[in-house]
Amino acid sequence: MYHLTALVTLLAIAFYFFTCIYVSRSRSKTGVKAPAMSGHPDFERAFRIQMNTLEWMPIFLPALWLFAIYVSNAGAAAIGAVWIVGRIVYFIGYSQAAAKRGPGFAIQATAAIALWAGALGAVVLRLV
Amino acid sequence: MYHLTALVTLLAIAFYFFTCIYVSRSRSKTGVKAPAMSGHPDFERAFRIQMNTLEWMPIFLPALWLFAIYVSNAGAAAIGAVWIVGRIVYFIGYSQAAAKRGPGFAIQATAAIALWAGALGAVVLRLV
Amino acid sequence: MYHLTALVTLLAIAFYFFTCIYVSRSRSKTGVKAPAMSGHPDFERAFRIQMNTLEWMPIFLPALWLFAIYVSNAGAAAIGAVWIVGRIVYFIGYSQAAAKRGPGFAIQATAAIALWAGALGAVVLRLV
Numbered sequence: 001m002y003h004l005t006a007l008v009t010l011l012a013i014a015f016y017f018f019t020c021i022y023v024s025r026s027r028s029k030t031g032v033k034a035p036a037m038s039g040h041p042d043f044e045r046a047f048r049i050q051m052n053t054l055e056w057m058p059i060f061l062p063a064l065w066l067f068a069i070y071v072s073n074a075g076a077a078a079i080g081a082v083w084i085v086g087r088i089v090y091f092i093g094y095s096q097a098a099a100k101r102g103p104g105f106a107i108q109a110t111a112a113i114a115l116w117a118g119a120l121g122a123v124v125l126r127l128v
Numbered sequence: 129m130y131h132l133t134a135l136v137t138l139l140a141i142a143f144y145f146f147t148c149i150y151v152s153r154s155r156s157k158t159g160v161k162a163p164a165m166s167g168h169p170d171f172e173r174a175f176r177i178q179m180n181t182l183e184w185m186p187i188f189l190p191a192l193w194l195f196a197i198y199v200s201n202a203g204a205a206a207i208g209a210v211w212i213v214g215r216i217v218y219f220i221g222y223s224q225a226a227a228k229r230g231p232g233f234a235i236q237a238t239a240a241i242a243l244w245a246g247a248l249g250a251v252v253l254r255l256v
Numbered sequence: 257m258y259h260l261t262a263l264v265t266l267l268a269i270a271f272y273f274f275t276c277i278y279v280s281r282s283r284s285k286t287g288v289k290a291p292a293m294s295g296h297p298d299f300e301r302a303f304r305i306q307m308n309t310l311e312w313m314p315i316f317l318p319a320l321w322l323f324a325i326y327v328s329n330a331g332a333a334a335i336g337a338v339w340i341v342g343r344i345v346y347f348i349g350y351s352q353a354a355a356k357r358g359p360g361f362a363i364q365a366t367a368a369i370a371l372w373a374g375a376l377g378a379v380v381l382r383l384v
Contacts, residue, residue, distance in 0.1 A: 001254070003254045004255070006197075006198070006251045007251050010190075010191070010194065010248045010251065013186065013244060016186060034229070035169070035172040036172070037166075037293075038294075044291040044292070047291070054182070055276060057186040058186075058313040058314070059269050062317060063266070063269060066266065069262075116266060119262070123259055123263050123266065127260070132383070134325075134375070135379050138322065138379065141314065141315050141318060142372070144314060144315065145315055162304060162354045164294075165304075182310075182311055182314065185314040189318060
């Protein structure tokens with residue numbers, strides 16, 4: 001069983017959910033009414049944080065689970081935890097200024113690509 | 129095997145697919161040409177319905193399956209069916225007016241959070 | 257085990273990742289600064305290519321895996337490969353002009369719907 005990977009999945013979802021709530025709080029603070037998705041830089045940055053996290057979900061979650069299945073459950077959970085940390089750093093940076101979004105982005109991208117590359121290597125090894 | 133959860137997954141995807149089709153129908157009705165994503169309130173609401181459903185997919189689907197595996201297949205399918213109903217109520221409300229999007233949103237959020245919390249509790253119990 | 261389906265999943269993710277990189281390259285080329293998501297037609301088309309690929313991920317990936325589990329691993333991988341080809345054709349067309357996005361879209365939609373319908377049929381057969 002993959003308890004640790006399941007735990008990291010649920011924590012990643014919880015953080016993503018927090019970015020969604022942050023968008024709706026930012027909506028009330030900045031007065032940008034639904035369905036508008038622009039109109040105030042603070043709201044637009046909040047929305048981009050959520051969107052970017054969403055955009056990486058279909059990379060992160062399948063790579064995390066294929067890594068867990070083909071390589072290591074504990075390894076997947078550890079790298080997945082780094083991904084969440086990168087996402088938190090990205091959130092803190094980008095919510096202050098667009099120019100501060102780089103380091104967190106790099107951490108989470110490295111973690112996600114490591115999961116993807118590890119899974120790909122292991123799958124190809126099984127096929128050849 | 130998780131036949132009921134698989135069925136609910138495929139029905140949830142089908143409803144989400146319907147919200148995508150509704151956006152492209154709204155594009156022709158309102159004359160908002162691709163790649164523009166704004167320009168007419170009816171189109172913008174249609175797009176937000178699809179987007180919000182998309183935004184909840186990475187919360188709903190992993191929580192649904194972890195609940196099915198760790199707690200109960202029939203329970204996951206039942207709560208998943210409530211999520212779909214909430215999404216339909218949200219669609220009907222929001223497609224009429226932005227102010228009517230609340231009740232459906234609350235139903236689907238409650239269902240998704242119930243799946244998430246149930247799965248988290250069960251995973252943590254296995255780990256301790 | 258589902259090695260071929262896992263491989264197609266990782267390749268689909270890799271192509272999606274490429275569409276994300278293409279957006280950020282398009283950002284620098286067209287001078288649309290984050291968090292803005294509009295302002296130049298080339299950037300907007302690049303963004304829509306990524307978004308549309310993202311929008312189909314929660315249809316494609318669950319349908320792919322349920323098809324693999326309920327119908328055929330090799331079949332899922334083969335139809336999944338067609339989906340990736342459709343996505344590449346869509347990318348090439350849409351990056352030139354919005355009017356050229358039709359054929360690739362149709363290929364990937366047909367592949368995704370085939371996976372969905374096959375999985376649904378097989379799940380329903382098990383339940384009745």
